[in-house]
Amino acid sequence: MGKITAAFLSLLFPGLGQFYAGRMWRGFGILLLVVGLCLLTGGLGYTLLILLAAYDAYQVYDCRGRRIVRVSPN
Helix, strand or coil: CHHHHHHHHHHHCCCHHHHHCCCHHHHHHHHHHHHHHHHHHCCCCHHHHHHHHHHHHHHHHHHCCCCCCCCCCC
16 A cells, blocks of 8 residues: 555655655655756646656655665674
């Protein structure tokens, strides 16, 4: 359910799904990208950008919580 939630949140507000997935800088970057391109193009690519942000949030959620644990020999 988490991947779908992340995608849905990104559809509501660009970058929010990435924040939900734990990728704060990526979410902030997507938000800036969407806002910047919408201002430059007059909102022409808004729908495409929102769909791409939702797809990215869906894909990024897979990586959430995975950490590399290094074991040092004692």
